Amino acid sequence: MAETTTAAGLPSGFRGAEQGWPELHRIPHPPHRLPLLGDVLGASRHTPLQDSLKFARRLGPIFRRRAFGREFVFVWGPELVADLADETRFAKHVGLGVANLRPVAGDGLFTAYNHEPNWQLAHDVLAPGFGREAMETYHPMMLDVAERLTRHWDRASAAGRPVDVPGDMTKLTLETIARTGFGHDFGSFERSRRHPFVTAMVGTLTYAQRLNTVPSPLLLRGAARRNEADIAHLNRTVDELIRARRTASGDGRGHLLDRMLDTAHPETGERLSPQNVRRQVITFLVAGHETTSGALSFALHHLSRHPDVAARARAEVDRVWGDTPSPGYDQVARLRYVRRVLDESLRLWPTAPAYAREAREDTMLAGDHPMRRGAWTLVLTAMLHRDPGVWGPDAERFDPDRFEPRAVRSRPPHTFKPFGTGARACIGRQFALHEATLVLGLLLRRYELVPEPGYRLRVTERLTLMPEGLRLHLARRRVPAPALSSTPTESAGEDPASELRCPVHRAGE
Numbered sequence: 001m002a003e004t005t006t007a008a009g010l011p012s013g014f015r016g017a018e019q020g021w022p023e024l025h026r027i028p029h030p031p032h033r034l035p036l037l038g039d040v041l042g043a044s045r046h047t048p049l050q051d052s053l054k055f056a057r058r059l060g061p062i063f064r065r066r067a068f069g070r071e072f073v074f075v076w077g078p079e080l081v082a083d084l085a086d087e088t089r090f091a092k093h094v095g096l097g098v099a100n101l102r103p104v105a106g107d108g109l110f111t112a113y114n115h116e117p118n119w120q121l122a123h124d125v126l127a128p129g130f131g132r133e134a135m136e137t138y139h140p141m142m143l144d145v146a147e148r149l150t151r152h153w154d155r156a157s158a159a160g161r162p163v164d165v166p167g168d169m170t171k172l173t174l175e176t177i178a179r180t181g182f183g184h185d186f187g188s189f190e191r192s193r194r195h196p197f198v199t200a201m202v203g204t205l206t207y208a209q210r211l212n213t214v215p216s217p218l219l220l221r222g223a224a225r226r227n228e229a230d231i232a233h234l235n236r237t238v239d240e241l242i243r244a245r246r247t248a249s250g251d252g253r254g255h256l257l258d259r260m261l262d263t264a265h266p267e268t269g270e271r272l273s274p275q276n277v278r279r280q281v282i283t284f285l286v287a288g289h290e291t292t293s294g295a296l297s298f299a300l301h302h303l304s305r306h307p308d309v310a311a312r313a314r315a316e317v318d319r320v321w322g323d324t325p326s327p328g329y330d331q332v333a334r335l336r337y338v339r340r341v342l343d344e345s346l347r348l349w350p351t352a353p354a355y356a357r358e359a360r361e362d363t364m365l366a367g368d369h370p371m372r373r374g375a376w377t378l379v380l381t382a383m384l385h386r387d388p389g390v391w392g393p394d395a396e397r398f399d400p401d402r403f404e405p406r407a408v409r410s411r412p413p414h415t416f417k418p419f420g421t422g423a424r425a426c427i428g429r430q431f432a433l434h435e436a437t438l439v440l441g442l443l444l445r446r447y448e449l450v451p452e453p454g455y456r457l458r459v460t461e462r463l464t465l466m467p468e469g470l471r472l473h474l475a476r477r478r479v480p481a482p483a484l485s486s487t488p489t490e491s492a493g494e495d496p497a498s499e500l501r502c503p504v505h506r507a508g509e
């Protein structure tokens with residue numbers, strides 16, 4: 001079914017800041033606002049997030065931007081973000097960037113409106129698919145895919161060729177979610193060109209991003225036609241995947257797709273409809289790989305730039321894994337320092353750099369900013385994570401020790417939010433962290449990472465963030481000596497107060 005849009009071409013449910021924030025005039029905006037165009041001076045349509053970071057630094061913890069007649073409120077001050085995490089007064093807002101994906105993913109988990117019954121149904125049916133037991137069944141599949149990457153990198157290193165980090169991480173994470181989620185193989189490492197499914201997926205993400213940065217969707221008519229073709233391609237591929245699974249022997253092997261097709265809701269007995277299954281498959285293929293691929297790419301960039309950090313992480317891998325060729329599930333969780341490297345990378349470049357929250361009722365944000373029911377704001381995670389008040393005067397510096405348990409405990413809650421917040425936070429968090437820690441461990445153990453001379457980090461934005469043009473040279477390490485001790489010496493970096501509420505969401509969030 002086609003999505004409804006307002007007369008201005010905005011997805012239905014959109015409410016302008018003018019209606020939602022009675023004291024909007026008290027929220028600062030950039031100087032030099034142009035009539036019609038708004039706050040476009042000093043901004044590029046290719047880098048909306050990085051421009052917002054610039055404005056945030058100048059304008060403070062809450063500010064607004066206007067573009068082509070639409071006003072947006074941004075929040076990143078820790079007190080404001082903590083207040084927005086109050087689930088009794090606020091909820092996820094399916095904002096523009098996310099709503100633009102509705103034609104592709106409909107009421108799939110990520111794009112569902114809060115009131116849509118399929119959200120709760122799918123969440124309850126799929127949450128166990130991200131619990132510990134399910135993760136243990138995914139682990140050997142993740143390892144298999146990671147080994148395809150290392151074979152690919154071994155060839156590059158033997159030939160003295162640098163590797164294309166974001167390209168290869170995207171292949172890896174796509175193959176991992178396809179394999180663990182749906183028992184599918186896109187053959188990404190064997191192809192010289194991008195798989196057409198990936199091209200179509202990137203096309204729809206780019207189109208959704210562009211819709212945010214043009215005055216009217218009518219300006220994108222050519223792109224809209226290509227987008228429709230991309231969506232049709234995604235649907236066809238997914239339908240084939242589902243058909244293949246239905247005609248297979250029927251012995252579910254614990255993939256997410258098996259769960260979607262075979263599991264009834266534990267209380268109501270209800271099942272996901274075929275159309276909803278299609279939307280969830282697309283959702284997981286999209287949500288499950290770009291963000292993790294970006295997180296891995298940024299982490300590899302930082303490791304290549306900080307040989308001291310890389311050496312410490314590598315020493316941990318050698319100690320914990322010894323010379324086992326295939327580390328087990330529990331051995332990944334014991335890589336505490338590698339995990340900190342990942343957390344610190346996600347702090348500086350949270351690859352899903354913002355999320356939107358809306359007021360469930362008329363309320364006062366942090367006791368200071370009145371909001372009407374339905375008013376919404378974008379939480380600028382990437383700026384929250386760089387607030388010197390929380391992270392210190394050196395907040396821009398890469399330092400994994402910020403995630404030592406004692407340092408974590410000393411910070412106020414809701415100051416590290418790469419996976420969003422509340423009931424609608426990332427369902428794939430543990431999946432992503434396990435996959436990324438495993439892969440970083442395998443790569444650190446096998447290679448020295450050498451940066452390309454002269455490379456300076458540039459960040460591309462297309463709903464998610466990625467280091468642009470990042471290539472690394474690899475030097476093969478000798479096979480590590482057997483570990484002297486595999487006893488972990490450091491304790492978990494998890495929030496000690498956190499406690500399981502459902503298989504994927506922790507009470508502390």
Ligand code: HEM
Pocket residue numbers: 092098109110111123177283284287288289291292295350351352354355356418419420421423424425426427428429431432
């Ligand atoms: C480093 C990797 C990842 C990051 C940074 C990330 C980030 C996020 C964020 C910030 C949200 C909340 C969005 C919002 O409030 O609008 C979210 C939701 C979601 N993520 Fe992730 N994600 C990652 C990996 C994954 C993976 C691997 C999967 C699937 C296997 C996944 C599936 C989802 C889904 C389905 C939702 C929607 C949940 C709901 O609303 O019920 N994500 N993610």
